[in-house]
Amino acid sequence: MTPHLHLWLIPVLPLVGATINGFLGKRFSRQTVAAVALLFSGAAFVMVLLVASRFSSLATPHIEFLATWIRAGKFQVDFSFYLDQLSLVMLLVVTGVGFLIHIYSVGYMWEEGGFYRFFTYLNLFMFFMLTLVLASNYLVMFIGWEGVGLASYLLIGFWFTKDSAASAGKKAFIVNRVGDFGFLIALFLLIKHFGSLNFDQVFRSVIPMGPETGGAGLLTAVGLLLMVGAAGKSAQIPLYVWLPDAMEGPTPVSALIHAATMVTAGVYMVSRSHVIFERAPMALTVVAIIGTLTALFAATIGITQTDIKKVLAYSTISQLGYMFMACGVGAFSAGIFHLMTHAFFKGLLFLAAGSVIHAVSGEQDMRQMGGLRTKIPWTFWTMTIATFAIAGIPPLAGFFSKDEILWRAYQASWVYWLIGLFTAFLTAFYMFRLWFMTFFGKYRGTAEAHEESAGDLAHGDTRPGAPASHRHGHGHGGIHESPRLMVIPLVVLAFLSLTGGWIGVPGSLGGSNRFDKFLGPVFHSTITAGVEGHGLAGEKEAEGPEPQTGHGTELIFTGISVLAGLLGLVLAWQLYYRNPQLPQQIAAGLGSLYDAVVHKYYIDELYAALFVKPLIAGSALILWHGIDQDVIDASVDNGAHGANEVSDSVRHMQSGNLRSYAGWVAAGAAAVIAYMVWMGTR
Amino acid sequence: MLRAGRPQDSLAGRRRYLGQRLNITTFIIVSFIKTVLALFVLLTAVAYTVWLERKVVGHMQNRWGPTRVGPFGLLQPLADGIKFLFKEDLTPPHVYKPLYIAAPIIAVMCALTSIAVIPVGNWITIGSLRIPLQITDVNIGLLIILGVTSLGVYGVALAGWSSNSKYSLLGGLRASAQMISYEISLGLSLVGVLMLTGSFSLRDIVEAQSGTFWWIIPRWNIFYGGQFIAFFIYLMSAYAETNRIPFDLPEAETELVAGYHTEYSAMKFAMFFMAEYANMITVAAVASLLFLGGWHGPVFGPPTLQALLPVFWFVLRIFGFLFVYIWVRGTLPRFRYDQLMAFGWKFLLPLAIANLVVTALVVALRA
C-alpha cells in the first residue's frame, strides 16, 4: 500500500484554527485572529498541494482508515477518507479558493464587529467542506453536508442583529432540511439494500446491475432522492429560494460558500454517485431537466435584478443549473470542469463586487453606481476578466467548460442544447449589463459626497436594513480602491479564470482534454459489458474525439455559443451604454411579464402560501395548543397539582410530635407482626 | 479441731463443695453464721477506723486526739455510736422524703454487701465440713464488688438531690460525676491483674500469687506481674471512689458545707459515715488481695496458728492501707474540681490503658 498521507490533517487543521479562534479569539487582537485563521487554512492548502504532488504515485482510490464509528451487526461505518482524482480536484478548489477568500476577508471584514467570530465560522466551514469532500462513505459525507449547512447558516446570519439576515439564515437552513430529508431517505434505502454506505462497497454491488428500464426501481429512487438533497444544497428548482436571500451575509461568505464551494456540493455528490445515476436513466433525465430549467429560469430573473449581489446570486443558480445539466447528460467530468472554472470566476465576481460595494461604501444597488472604471481600476480589470469568462468568450476559463457542456448536451438531446444556448446568451447579457451599469456611464451614486464631508457621514448612509459592511466608508470616505490585501486575491483569481480553462481544451481545438482524461479513472471505472445509455456517452467521448461527429460539427457549435455570448455583449452595450433610458420603455412595454420577472415569478409568495402558512397554522393548532399545552404541559401540571393535594392531606401525619411518630411506629409494627403471624399460621 | 485445708481452685471443685458435700440447710446455717460474724467484725472495724483516724491525724497535728473515754479513748467509738443513736433524727422540710430516707440505706447497704465475696483466709475444716473463710465464693467475685461499689453512687447522688439544698445538690452532682469518671480507670487498672490470673474469683487470684520468685521476692502481682503502675492507678481511683482526701470534693467543708450529707443528722448521718469507712476497708481488702498477695505470708506453728496466721497477715495489710489513707488525709490538700476531672480523664485513664496494653503484651509473650 502507498505510504500514509495523513489525509486527516487536511480537515482537522481548519478545525484547530476554528477551535483556537472560537475559544480564545475574544481576547486576541485582530492581527492574531487573522494570523491564526490564515495559518491554518493555508496549512490545509499546503497539505493538499503535498498530497497532489504525490498523487501520481498513488493507487487510486486511496482509502485512509481512521477509526470505526458505528458497528451494528454486519453494518459498519468507519471514519475513513477517500482520495481519488475527483476529490483531489475538489480539495484543490476548496482549499485554494478558500485560502484566497480568507485573505480577502481579512481586509474586507477588518472593521467589523465579531471579527474572530467570522473567522471561526469560516474555518469551521472549511473543516466541514473538506470532510464532505474527503468522505469515504455517505454518512461521513452527510456529516460534512450538515456541517456546511450549519456554517452557512451561521455566516448568513452573521449580522444576527439584523432581522432580514437572521431570517435569511433560517430560511437557508430550513430549505436545506427539506433536501437533507431526501438525502437521508436515500441513505436508508442504501443501507437497506446494500447493507453498507461505503462508496466502494455500494458501487461494487451496483456495477453488475444493468440500467433500469422503464424508469422505475431502487436505483432510480435512490438517484431521485439524492437529487432532492443535491437540489436543496445546490439551490436547484424547486429549492433554490434560499440562495438569493443568503446574500444577506458578508460578501466573502457569498463568494466562498454560496458561489465557489458549498453550493457545488450537490454537483460533487451527484457525480460522486454517478455509478448509481448511470444505471438510473430516469433519474438522470430528471437531473438534466431540473438543471436546464433552473439555468434558464434563474437567468431570466437575473436580467431584472438591480442589486449587484442578487444578480450574481441568480447567475450562480443558473450556472449550477448548467453543471446539473452536464451531469444529467452523463458528462460528469464536464460538470466538474465547469464547477472548477465557475469557482474561479464566480468567486472572483463576488469578490470584485464586494470590492465595488466596499468602494462605494456599502451601496449595492447598481442604479446608484456607474463610471467606477477609472476610480477603482484593479477591481474593474479583474471584474472585466471574470465577466468575459462567465460570458464564455474565448480563451477564458468559462468558454471551455460551458462549451463542453453544451456540446455534450447536444449529444444527449438538442433541446438541452438550445435552452443552454439561450441561457448562455442571457448570462452574457445580464453580466455585461452589470458590467456596464457598474463601471461605465457617469456616477449616479451619492458616495461622492463623502469626499467633501469627511467620514462622519459614513454613518449617514447606513440606511436601515443594509448590511453592516456599509461602515467601510468609515475613516476613508468617498470612492476608493480596496486595500492591497483585498486586491491580491482578485488578481490571483483573475489569473486563474483567465487560464483555468486551458487544462481542459477539447480535442476540437487542438487540445487533448487533459482534465477529462485526468478524471477518467473516476468516471470510467464502471464500464461493464452491456451497459448502454447515458453512461456510454461520457465513456465514448472520454476516449478522445468522437468517431461519428468529427471536429467540424463541434467547432460549429463552439462558434454558435461564442456568438451567443457576443450577442449578449452587444445587446447590453446597446441598452445600458448607448441609450440607458431604453430599458424602462421595454419594461413598460412588457408590463405584467416584467413585473412577474422582477418579483422572481412570485415564487417566494407561492411557497409562503402553499407551505409556510399552512405549516405555521397547523403546528400552532395541533402541536402547540393540542399536544404541547393539552397533553405535555397538562400532564406535568396535573402531576404537580396531584402531588400537592396528596401531600397536603398526608402532611398532617408529620405533626412533629415525637409521641405521634411513636404511635405510628407501634401501629405499623403491629401490622407487620400480624401479617407475619398470619403468614406463619397459614 | 481446726487445721489448714488444701486450697481448691478449680470451679468444679467449688461446685462440688456447694452442691454435694452439703445439704441446703447446713449451707444456710453456715452462711448465716459467717455473715453475722463478718458484719460484726466489719462494723467494729469501721468504728475503730474512725478512732484510728482521729488519733493519727491528731498526732500528726500535734494533738492527742480522743483520750477521755476509756484508755487512749478506746471507748470513743462506742460513745459516738450511742450519741448518734440517741440524737434527735430531724428531717428538714422541703426534702423529697422517700429518697431522703432511702439514700443512706442504699449507701450503707452497698458498702456492706461487698464484704460478702471477700476471702479473708484459707479453708478451714471444722469437724466434717471444710469451710472457706469467705461468706460466698462466686467465680465472678471481683465483678460483684465492682458492681456493688458502682451502685454505691446512688446513695450519695440521691442524698444530694433529695435533700433539696444547693450544697447537697452540688455535692451529689460532684460525687456522681467523680465516681463515674474514676470507676473507669479503676476497672482498667484491675484488668491487668485479671489477665495475669485468668479468673474473676478473688480466691483464685490470691492462690495465683502464692510462692516466691528469685528465692526471696513473693510472687505478688505488684512485683511479679509488674503491676505497680496498676496498683498506683487503683489507689488513686479508690481514693476518688471513696470520696477521700485529696478527692473529697463532694463533702468539701470549705466550699459546700458538708456536701451531700449537709442536711443529714443522727443515725442517717452515721450511716453515711459507716458507708464511707466500710468502703475504705473494702478497697483496702481488694487492693491487698489483688496486688499484695492476699493473706500470703510466713505460716508456722501449730495447726490452729497455721489456720489463723493468714487472716492475721491479711488484716495487717488492710491496717497498713488504712494508715496510708489517714496519712494522706493528714498530709495532702484538696484538688480543684477541674483538676480532679483532668487528672482522672487525662492522666489516669491513658496511663491505665497503656499499662493494660503492656501487660497484655507480656502475657501474650509468656504464653
Add this chain to the structure above:
Amino acid sequence: MVPISYYLILSGILFACGATGFLIKRNIISIFMSIELMLNGVNLSFVAFAAQWHALSGQIFVFFVMVVAAAEAAVGLAIIISVYRTRETLNVDHVDLLKL
C-alpha cells in the same frame, strides 16, 4: 425447673411496658428510660433463647446491645441537655417544631 416461655413472656411484658412508656411519657428522659427498658426486655429474651438452644452467642448479643445502649444513652443525654438549653423544657409535646 422453669419453662423457657416464662422468661420469654417476662421479657415480652418488659418490652410492652417500655413501649407503653414511650407512648405515654412526656418527659424526654423518661422516654429514654422506656427505651432502655425495652432493650432490657430484649436482652432477657436473648439470654433465654441462648439457654434454650445452648448457644452462647445469645449472651454475646447482649453485650453488643448493652454497648449500643450505653452509646445511645451518652449521645441522647447530650442531646437532651442541649435541647434543654435552647428550649427550657423537657416536655416532648412542647418540642414539636419539626413539622411542615
Add this chain to the structure above:
Amino acid sequence: MTHLIVFLFFGALCVAGAVNLLVQRHPINSALSLVVVMGALAVEYLLLGAEFVAAVQVIVYAGAVMVLFVFVIMLLNAGEEERTKGSRVALLFGIPGMLVGSVLVGWVLIERTGNQTVSAGALPGAPRTIGWLLFHNFLLPFEVTSILVLIAIMGAVVLASHPDEDQGKKES
C-alpha cells in the same frame, strides 16, 4: 422448686419496677424503678447461668448508664412531668397497636416455644468462654462497636459543650 420461686419473685419485682416506671411521674422515681428492674434482671440472668452477663448488667447498666440518667435529671433539675394533651395519634393508634402486637407476640411465644424447661445455671456463660467467643467469632462486630462507642463519645462531647465556652475549654 426454689428455682421457680426465685424466678417468680424477681420476675414480679421486674414487672413491678416496670409498671412503677410508667406510673411514676417524677423522672427520678422512674429512674430508680428502672434500676430495680435491672437488678432483678441481673438475678434472672444468674438463674439462667449467664453470670458474666449479670455482672456486666449491674456494672454497665445499673452502675453507669442509670447513674448518667440520674446525673442528668439532677443537672437539669427535672420536675414532675405535666400531663399535656400532646398527641391523639399515640392514644388512638399507638396504644392499641402496641397491645395487639404484644398480645400476638406473647401468643406466638407461648405457642411455639413449647414447654421446654431450663434448670438453674443451664448454660454457664463463664467469663473465659464469653471472652473467647467475643474475641474470636465476634471480633469484627466487637471492633465495629468500639468505633461506634468512640463516635458516640465524641458526639456527646460536641453536643453537650457550650459553643461559646469552647476557647475556655481549650486553655484549661
